[in-house]
Amino acid sequence: xxxxxxxxxxxxxxxxxxxxxxxxxxxxxxxxxxxxxxxxxxxxxxxxxxxxxxxxxxxxxxxxxxxxxxxxxxxxxxxxxxxxxxxxxxxxxxxxxxxxxxxxxxxxxxxxxxxxxxxxxxxxxxxxxxxxxxxxxxxxxxxxxxxxxxxxxxxxxxxxxxxxxxxxxxxxxxxxxxxxxxxxxxxxxxxxxxxxxxxxxxxxxxxxxxxxxxxxxxxxxxxxxxxxxxxxxxxxxxxxxxxxxxxxx
Numbered sequence: 001x002x003x004x005x006x007x008x009x010x011x012x013x014x015x016x017x018x019x020x021x022x023x024x025x026x027x028x029x030x031x032x033x034x035x036x037x038x039x040x041x042x043x044x045x046x047x048x049x050x051x052x053x054x055x056x057x058x059x060x061x062x063x064x065x066x067x068x069x070x071x072x073x074x075x076x077x078x079x080x081x082x083x084x085x086x087x088x089x090x091x092x093x094x095x096x097x098x099x100x101x102x103x104x105x106x107x108x109x110x111x112x113x114x115x116x117x118x119x120x121x122x123x124x125x126x127x128x129x130x131x132x133x134x135x136x137x138x139x140x141x142x143x144x145x146x147x148x149x150x151x152x153x154x155x156x157x158x159x160x161x162x163x164x165x166x167x168x169x170x171x172x173x174x175x176x177x178x179x180x181x182x183x184x185x186x187x188x189x190x191x192x193x194x195x196x197x198x199x200x201x202x203x204x205x206x207x208x209x210x211x212x213x214x215x216x217x218x219x220x221x222x223x224x225x226x227x228x229x230x231x232x233x234x235x236x237x238x239x240x241x242x243x244x245x246x247x248x249x
Contacts, residue, residue: 025124027104031111032118036103038080039088041124045078056201058191059217065195076122076129076158080104085142085150094144097152104154107133119161131158180227190216197227198243206232206241 027036050072055064082100087093091100111118122129135157142151182193190204190213197207204216210228213219231242 023125025122027107028121028123029107030119030121030130031114036107037089039083039100040081042078042080045076045127048075048077056195058189058195058201060187060189061192065192065201067195067200073160073162075134075160076131078156080154080156082152082154083142083150094148094150097140097149101138101152101154104133104156105136105138108136120158122158129158130161132161133157134159182225182227184219184221184223184225186221188219188221190219193225193227198230200243203230203241203243206230209234209236209241 023041025038025041027038028034052069052072054067054069056067057064082097084091084095084097084100085093107120108117110116117132120131120133122131133156135155137155139153139155140149140151141153143149180197182197184193190207191201193207194204195201206228207213207225208216210232211225219225231240233240
């Protein structure tokens with residue numbers, strides 16, 4: 001429960017009395033359009049973002065080359081406060097708070113039209129987060145004398161929802177591009193040059209084939225190399241070389 005709102009204001013909100021300037025956070029089922037408005041806005045929330053990198057050993061280097069592998073879905077975490085001790089828009093005074101809890105938890109159920117839990121859009125003020133609910137921890141903290149729970153705290157984790165269509169629209173990727181000239185310096189190897197030009201150490205062979213190099217680890221200083229555009233077809237065998245799918249996708 002936010003300390004920025006007075007107790008009187010919270011009671012007014014619980015009774016359904018509108019508070020000027022107070023916008024309630026909302027969870028919207030993206031498949032059905034059904035909305036769940038929270039009774040009390042979260043006091044705080046946390047956004048996590050991570051990326052995965054692989055370490056690639058390159059002969060002659062004192063440390064591995066870091067290769068980007070993929071991004072991970074962002075997560076949004078928060079605690080939602082639910083209360084039914086007094087009458088509010090969600091139910092009568094003293095009603096079972098688990099009815100309110102169920103509206104959130106049910107968003108993790110499989111929707112038969114998409115064969116998966118539905119995407120959920122969490123909106124609050126300027127924050128809009130399209131996600132699926134990946135975790136809900138329920139803690140019941142107040143009960144009536146008959147044992148009916150009337151207050152609960154939900155710790156909710158929203159995991160960012162993305163698909164291939166959204167990714168393609170937002171990220172304009174380019175293939176490994178144009179033929180270039182590289183003049184070697186001391187310590188250069190073809191895997192290192194391939195990493196700088198193509199973003200992958202395993203793509204050294206097109207450079208070797210195009211320039212007639214037999215040993216990719218030994219390059220004289222000042223050698224003028226043509227770095228061909230990918231995909232590259234071996235003139236002798238017709239074999240096509242390109243950035244591996246796991247790295248170029």
